Amino acid sequence: MTSTSAAHLTCLCGNISVPGALLESSKLPIQLKICHCNFCRHVTGSLGMAFPPLRASPSPETLAKLTGYKESEKSTLYFCPKCGCYGFISTYQKNWFCTAGIIEQSTSSKADAVSWPNNIIKVSCHDFILDTIDGGMTPFLLNLNGRTIPTWPAAVDKSPDAKYDLAHEDILSLPQKSLKDLALPGENDYLPAKCQCGGVTLLIKRGNYTSNSPIEFSTRSLPSDPTKHLTYICACRSCRLSTGASLTPWTLVPPSSVFNGNFAAPSPSNSSLPRDFSNNENLKPVTFGHGTSDPESNPGLSMKHNWSSPDTCRSFCGVCGATVSYWCAKRPLELDLATGLFRAEEGSLARNWLEWDWGRCSFEEECVDKEMLEAWRGCAEVMKAG
Known part of the structure; x- marks a missing residue:
């Protein structure tokens, strides 16, 4: 596994420039859920997002370069006003996350020939699948390299005895059901x-x-x-x-x-x-x-x-x-x-x-x-x- 200290967080124009050491995980790939909720799709234009947790807030200097969008009292997201990249999100609990797509190998670790993994993330589960109505991209991400990926209709239930409660066969039937009538x-x-x-x-x-x-x-x-x-x-x-x-x-x-x-x-x-x-x-x-x-x-x-x-x-x-x-x-x-x-x-x-x-x-x-x-x-x- 590769140390996240070899990573760099950035956006297309370079306005975001944060060392990978800010990531909470010390190793890559990072185990993460894929969120398929309406908000994530409509605020990025993508069809599913992953959010690695951070050890702390990005620096005030970094945040000063970004535009904040307060979706609700629960969270604020930060994007680059120059290139539009969705970079960070903070919660009312003062937890910070970045978007997985802004993580890449740093220039210095490339120069040092540090090995780099084939994956930034390792999918651990899917949530808010029913927001998609038709299942979205979930059907082809249900089984990955021999792993059966847990699936949730809405938010993940984090209780110790919780079991995922949206059967894979039900997900595979969503596209046809969504087109009916x-x-x-x-x-x-x-x-x-x-x-x-x-x-x-x-x-x-x-x-x-x-x-x-x-x-x-x-x-x-x-x-x-x-x-x-x-x-x-x-x-x-x-x-x-x-x-x-x-x-x-x-x-x-x-x-x-x-x-x-x-x-x-x-x-x-x-x-x-x-x-x-x-x-x-x-x-x-x-x-x-x-x-x-x-x-x-x-x-x-x-x-x-x-x-x-x-x-x-x-x-x-x-x-x-x-x-x-x-x-x-x-x-x-x-x-x-x-x-x-x-x-x-x-x-x-x-x-x-x-x-x-x-x-x-x-x-x-x-x-x-x-x-x-x-x-x-x-x-x-x-x-x-x-």
Whole structure:
């Protein structure tokens, strides 16, 4: 096992820079639960998060560089205002945690040729599974290298005699149950996507990749079902250090199919948005990429933008820090949207709207959690069965 003193906690822009010695665990990998709750998904754009405990609070100098978002009296999270990375969370009990995705090998330990493990975390259990409605990513993470992973419908019961009480067969049945009696989206229907605070609310037009569609898209990103958008996982360092998650789910959508949900909201008294906006003349497309330099772009949205390179723009919520999108000039007609923000009736995987490319992962060589990556690569059978 590798000492956590060889680790470093950081974000994409480097605003977070904390030695691994702050981690409570002295060794890697760290045994941790994966949280699938609504809050974690909507505040990161990911589909599951792990939080290693810290020995103490990050320094005042570190916290002064970050933005705090107080979700409730129980907890406050801290994200980088430059790159949007979700870095730390504190509880009302004054316990501190970091996100597992910000942990990586320090430059000095690399120079000293210190051995580095294949995994930052070792999954110990799953909780808040029922928040996902459809089971989320849990079905392919139930058995890892011979370990049967305990599963909880809500918070983990920490009493000494507690046994996990959400049977694996019940989890595997959730996808089908979630789709039962739900009508498929119509041509003029929109999938809502919203961050935790609601400052970024988007409307994503149902897929229309037919031959007579005006949408321009590369063939590599075309789904087999023309009414759905293609979804995949990325394990690259940049995505990891932007979200705090080792595996980031992205959905490829034409920018012209993404609209400003805050601008289109019917009225303050009606918080629910209808799926059909065919007769709504107030729909305004969201601006991504170079157009975001216009201060008048995207009225009502609390989006901030990090140009991680001259041609790459990552957007996030400036209030709660949720990852929103990835745009690059090399493929300006393809936008990556953070799948964890989607609010589909059928659950977190939005199967009626998305075509999941099960097992597809970009930049596998950069993944810091190989155990979960291998489970994802071999997930097609169990996930398609749902």
